[in-house]
Structures are given as structure tokens and as C-alpha cells.
Amino acid sequence: MELETAASTIEVTDSGIVIRWSDGARSRFHSLWLRDNCPEDGDKEKAFRTFSVVDLNPDLFVLFAERNDFGDLAVEFSDGHESVFDFEWLRAHSHEAHDRRGKPRSVSHFRAGHSFDRFELPTHGSAEHCDLLESVAEWGVAIVTGVPGDESGTEALARLLGRVRETDFGRLFDIVTEPEVWTLSQSGLALDPHTDDPYRYTPSGASILHCVEASSFGGDSIVVDGFGIAADLRDDEPDMFDLLTETSVPFIRHRTESVDQGEDVHLLAHGPIISLDRDYEISGIRFHERSLSPLDVAPEIMGDYYRSLIRFAKDVNDPSRAVVFRLQPGEAIVYDNQRVLHGRTAFGAPDGSEEAGRRHLRLCTIDRDQFHSRLRRLRADHDRPKANERLASGASAS
Numbered sequence: 354m355e356l357e358t359a360a361s362t363i364e365v366t367d368s369g370i371v372i373r374w375s376d377g378a379r380s381r382f383h384s385l386w387l388r389d390n391c392p393e394d395g396d397k398e399k400a401f402r403t404f405s406v407v408d409l410n411p412d413l414f415v416l417f418a419e420r421n422d423f424g425d426l427a428v429e430f431s432d433g434h435e436s437v438f439d440f441e442w443l444r445a446h447s448h449e450a451h452d453r454r455g456k457p458r459s460v461s462h463f464r465a466g467h468s469f470d471r472f473e474l475p476t477h478g479s480a481e482h483c484d485l486l487e488s489v490a491e492w493g494v495a496i497v498t499g500v501p502g503d504e505s506g507t508e509a510l511a512r513l514l515g516r517v518r519e520t521d522f523g524r525l526f527d528i529v530t531e532p533e534v535w536t537l538s539q540s541g542l543a544l545d546p547h548t549d550d551p552y553r554y555t556p557s558g559a560s561i562l563h564c565v566e567a568s569s570f571g572g573d574s575i576v577v578d579g580f581g582i583a584a585d586l587r588d589d590e591p592d593m594f595d596l597l598t599e600t601s602v603p604f605i606r607h608r609t610e611s612v613d614q615g616e617d618v619h620l621l622a623h624g625p626i627i628s629l630d631r632d633y634e635i636s637g638i639r640f641h642e643r644s645l646s647p648l649d650v651a652p653e654i655m656g657d658y659y660r661s662l663i664r665f666a667k668d669v670n671d672p673s674r675a676v677v678f679r680l681q682p683g684e685a686i687v688y689d690n691q692r693v694l695h696g697r698t699a700f701g702a703p704d705g706s707e708e709a710g711r712r713h714l715r716l717c718t719i720d721r722d723q724f725h726s727r728l729r730r731l732r733a734d735h736d737r738p739k740a741n742e743r744l745a746s747g748a749s750a751s
């Protein structure tokens with residue numbers, strides 16, 4: 354929706370100015386905020402500024418404000434400084450409760466049987482590129498086809514989402530069956546749905562699992578919508594929801610020896626299983642039962658916390674919530690790792706033959722801010738209607 358930027362009245366008050374827009378909305382701008390944002394002093398979006406709040410007189414007030422001959426707002430302050438503001442800019446930066454940060458981007462929850470959007474590896478900057486990222490913002494998951502099986506293919510897909518994130522797993526992590534298993538993903542065992550990196554302050558934001566070789570027997574991918582689980586819990590069991598949002602729990606990964614594709618690490622982060630943003634919208638999920646350290650929540654809430662955890666874990670493992678599919682070579686799943694939980698079914702040939710039991714997925718991860726930055730730029734380039742909606746900020750930690 355285009356916002357009305359024509360001002361019908363401009364009123365100077367004790368605290369600043371009040372603009373009544375021609376659509377009836379009202380915006381209050383404080384004197385200090387106006388002086389701090391004087392366009393003469395640079396551009397905050399570009400971080401190019403010549404003014405500091407250190408120089409801001411805390412008792413400053415607006416003397417006079419009116420529309421000038423150019424259709425802009427001219428403001429004179431009590432210290433004699435004069436500023437000129439563009440009305441469109443002021444409307445865009447109105448910070449009344451209904452204007453702040455825009456609406457959260459609507460998301461769609463999925464359950465078993467859902468089919469995710471599929472994209473042939475798009476070219477950078479194309480409308481399809483924007484569609485792919487928008488689909489991940491909407492559903493948490495999208496499938497990309499036609500991804501060349503070598504590492505450059507995985508990297509080409511990653512570049513569509515942002516910069517590759519390098520961790521103690523390396524830049525790309527090949528998930529293949531190993532004789533010496535140091536992470537369960539290297540076995541043929543089933544993996545319960547989980548988010549990756551819960552033991553990091555900042556888990557991966559967007560992840561890619563790129564299928565290089567599919568197992569002939571099992572090894573199906575599983576994805577579960579964590580936001581859907583959280584929304585249902587908020588409706589059904591608000592007390593449990595509150596406990597899982599308000600209580601931080603410890604997640605750990607500790608390995609004293611480095612191994613192939615993995616450094617020695619002692620990673621530890623405390624975070625709630627369900628994160629909320631400042632407007633209490635569900636913004637992130639952090640959950641990997643095998644990475645949970647012994648809980649250190651207060652003894653008086655331990656029982657209730659466990660009952661909430663049991664409920665959440667049952668939902669995560671509920672088949673009616675799981676979308677199960679077999680990735681084929683050249684296909685990749687792109688998912689929001691701070692929203693969607695991923696897992697797999699067991700795999701391996703019944704006769705134990707190595708050839709038939711092989712499975713090779715390549716993991717690559719991207720920071721959330723990079724992914725959202727790319728999406729915002731593409732939205733602007735392609736004039737998308739959701740451009741002003743804010744994106745889920747992810748899972749918080751301390």
C-alpha cells in the first residue's frame with residue numbers, strides 16, 4: 354500500500370511537531386529526533402554523518418515549522434538551526450506504533466503433504482531469483498533443481514542467497530557415510546528434525562543441502578515447520594509457549610580433537626527454543642535435542658519446563674507435521690535454519706552393500722543478515738509489494 358505523503362496540517366507542540374496526513378493518520382516527531390535527523394548532516398542509511406548526539410542540546414525545541422515554496426517542511430529550532438525535510442521521507446520514517454518497522458511479513462505454515470516451490474537454478478538478479486528468496490521467506494523451504502554436482506555448483510547456489518559462511522565445519526561440508534563417525538550425520542541412522550548450530554550465538558540463517566548422490570534405500574529428507582509448531586502452541590498451551598520463549602537453555606558442542614572436516618571446538622550458547630521479536634511475533638526457532646546440555650533452568654520451573662519441552666519435541670516428531678521427500682542428484686533444498694527443522698530417515702542397503710547404501714549431500718550455510726539483505730535488494734529491484742514488510746529476525750541467544 355502506498356502511504357499518503359501529503360500533509361494536511363502541521364502543528365508545533367511543546368515536544369516537536371505533529372503532522373496530520375491527508376489520509377487521516379497522524380505522526381509525531383520530537384524536536385531532538387528532528388534535529389538529529391537533519392538531512393544537512395548526512396545520511397544515516399549510508400552511515401555517512403557529520404553530526405553526533407553529543408552535540409545535541411537536550412533542551413532544544415522547535416520554534417517554527419511550515420511548508421516552504423518547494424513543498425518541503427522547513428523547521429526552525431530554538432538554537433537558530435534550520436532544517437528542511439522531505440514529507441515523503443518523514444512519512445516513511447513515522448514511528449507511531451502502527452508505523453514502526455512495518456508489518457511482519459506474513460508466513461504460511463506447512464504440514465505433511467505440502468509441495469514446496471521448485472526453481473531451476475536462477476540467474477543472479479532475475480525475477481526468479483527474487484521468487485526463490487521470497488518463497489523461502491514465505492514457506493521456510495524451497496527446492497532448487499539443475500545444480501551442478503561439483504562444489505562450484507553448490508557455491509553458485511549459495512551466492513544467490515548471500516556470502517558463504519565459514520565455520521569449524523569448513524566452507525562446504527560433505528555429508529557422506531564415514532567409517533569413523535564423529536557426527537551422527539555421517540552414519541546411516543535416522544536424524545530427528547532439528548535446527549543446525551543451536552550451540553552458536555548466531556546459527557546459520559539460510560542453509561543449503563545439495564544432493565550429489567542419493568541413496569537407493571532410504572535417506573529421505575524431512576522438514577518440519579517450527580513456526581507452525583510455535584503458533585499452534587501459543588494457541589493451545591499459552592503457558593508452555595511463554596516458558597519456551599522466556600527461558601534460555603544451554604546448547605553445546607564440545608570436541609577436543611580436530612577431525613576430518615571439523616576443528617576441535619567448545620561451542621556453547623544459551624537461547625530460548627522459541628524467540629520473539631520486540632513486537633512479540635515469533636521470530637526464530639532453536640532446537641536440537643542432541644545438542645541440549647543438561648538443563649540449568651531454575652528448580653522451581655524445571656517440571657513445567659520439561660512438560661513444555663516434551664510437548665514441543667513431540668510436535669517436532671509428529672508425522673502429520675513432516676514433509677518427507679527424496680532429493681535427487683542435482684537438486685538442493687534451501688531452508689530457513691532458524692525456522693524450519695530438518696532431519697532424514699535412515700538409509701543403507703538391506704544387504705549392507707556399500708555401493709547401494711551411498712548417499713552424499715553437501716551442506717553450505719549463509720548468515721541470516723546476508724540472506725535478508727539480498728532479498729531486500731531484489732524486492733527493490735523488482736518492485737515487489739512486500740518490500741516494506743519486515744523479515745523474521747531469527748533465534749536469539751546470550
Ligand SMILES: [Fe+2]
Pocket residue numbers: 547548549695
Ligand atoms: Fe542438521
